[in-house]
Amino acid sequence: MLNLLSVLQKERFSPRFYVAAATDNMSLQKVRTLENSLADETGVKVEETAQFMQIYRSREVGQSYLTSVWTTLIATAHALWIMFKIRPQVILCNGPGTCFPLCAIAFFFKVVGIRWSSIFYVESIARVRRLSLSGLLLYKLQIADQFFVQWPQLQRQYPRAHYVGCLM
């Protein structure tokens, strides 16, 4: 995500809200460091351009699918709350797992006409031949407005995806 952020024109995307999984301690730390140095460079207070929050995961790696039903519901409720709080115009996610409830809710809002968010999904660099479950759902259900993969093999299998090279 950090390399991905570096290729985006950040002045166009402000304020930036970073949402990471509740059990992930390292990602927000790293992004905070990036945003702090950006704020130092531009002389703006970091609180004005970036905020950081954590969301419950729908499913942990290795968790049984049965208990996942309940944790997915909780994650979805939490995602709903976050979506109301942030009200984003652009959602950029780089899966897997954490982002699905947020994207699904954003999509639902679009469909019923509450709010319009553009949804961009970048599949993990670790996915060379097969999509992750989140990726597959977002692709098949056409939830993402643009779907990005980092390896050409995936683009051949999923033609609506854009191959954007290794971003990490």
Next chain:
Amino acid sequence: MASEGSSFPEPVPGAPRKLCFVTVGATAPFNSLIRAVLERPFLQALSSYGYTDLLLQYGRGGDNALKEAEAVDVDQDSLYHGEGIRIAGFAFREDGLSYEMKTTSGRGFGGFEAQGLIISHAGMLPLASSPTRAMLTSVDIGSGSILEGLRLGVPMIVVPNPQLLDNHQEDLAEELAGQGYVVHADVQAKDFEDNVRQAEEMRQRTRSWPPVNSGEAAPAGISEIIDEELGFRNLD
């Protein structure tokens, strides 16, 4: 014993310190990898290519594999060594392995002047602070050891863990090996030490990361696609 009939070169006396760093990650124990790098033929291979030190991030319970290794001795200061290689290890690092990775980069970190070698599990997960729920988090900020190694341009041996069932990790290891970025190793192979030779050969021809694709369809610019979707026009 030693190098009779061996095709390995003789180590140079007084040569700069050179580190082989092994990381098993935080997802699952990978004691079979620790055992494989502590086998006598492997330590001999390291020694013959001028390695002076072996550092192990051995994960939960991995210290047993270190203590039980036959080719490893403990001296009076409780320090490990085997076949002339100094050996040290730890289970996890709270804030990641960036420093340890850099000690293999040949830029003098930690006193290691020569570029070394990274032997990594095939996963992409970052090293979490402790092996509890945090270790199960799947986070894709690109901080897994494979990516750090690629960015540093250090020769790398990637070893999938046969105990982890979902092996899309294998796909990545194969792809990277096919493009000449890493050596893809099988922890159960009988001549596991041959991977050291392959990694040394790779040192001569390190490729820059990320790949510049030639012959393939050129990658699209993600920033441009996003701007177009959002209706931003180029204001320059």
